[in-house]
Amino acid sequence: MSRLVFGGQDFRVAGRTALFWPARRALIVADLHLEKASWFAERGQMLPPYDTLATLRGLAAQIVATGTREVWCLGDNFHDREGPSRLTHGAREILKTLTDGLAWHWITGNHDADLPKGIGGTILAEAECSGLVMRHRAETGEVRPELSGHFHPKHRIVARGRSVSRACFVRTPTKLILPAFGALTGGLAAQHPEILAAAGARAQALVPVAGRVLEFPLP
DSSP states (O other): OEEEEETTEEEEEETTTEEEETTTTEEEEOOOOBTHHHHHHHTTOOOOTTHHHHHHHHHHHHHHHHTOOEEEEESOOBSSTTGGGGOOHHHHHHHHHHHHHSEEEEEOOSSOTTOOGGGOSEEESOEEETTEEEOSSOOTTOOSOEEEOSSOEEEEEEETTEEEEEEOEEEOSSEEEOOOOOTTOOOEETTOHHHHHHHOSSOEEEEEETTEEEEEEOO
């Protein structure tokens, strides 16, 4: 796994979009957007209804691969407030197994501010963990090291003559914005004014590639 240092802590990038914290054996993810396809289906746009299962299975695989004992989900865990009620039996069983077996923390986001208690784990608006602030959307006035999601950052790079867009982390001295983990999530260019305004000065796009993290300064 690629090493990523932030806030005086040593992390590893798990896959391309999750963050593993060895000191706590914690896995940190953002923007699962569970039941996004079913939300669109209710509005007449019929998408394949497999996004939730793909997301949960991918999350379970990273938990096993890293030996995770603690999970932090940084908001927009479900695509809407009714998402938990639309879970299929199979998805519900996977989620119950995960939340029952681990110290599980849901940080709420703008899509899922009213998570029901029945989904398991602990539901929080934000939290501070070992000196790091965990919240859904970065706050510009926050001076403590802060982990967040919300923006689904991606960065376009040129490799071997080809232009490729990859999910990325955006880092400044006090902020680390995670990419979206969900299987059915879009992305916003890392240099977009909204991301740069939230991140602040000295921002970098961090792109995990082939076991290392490539750093690209952002304007």
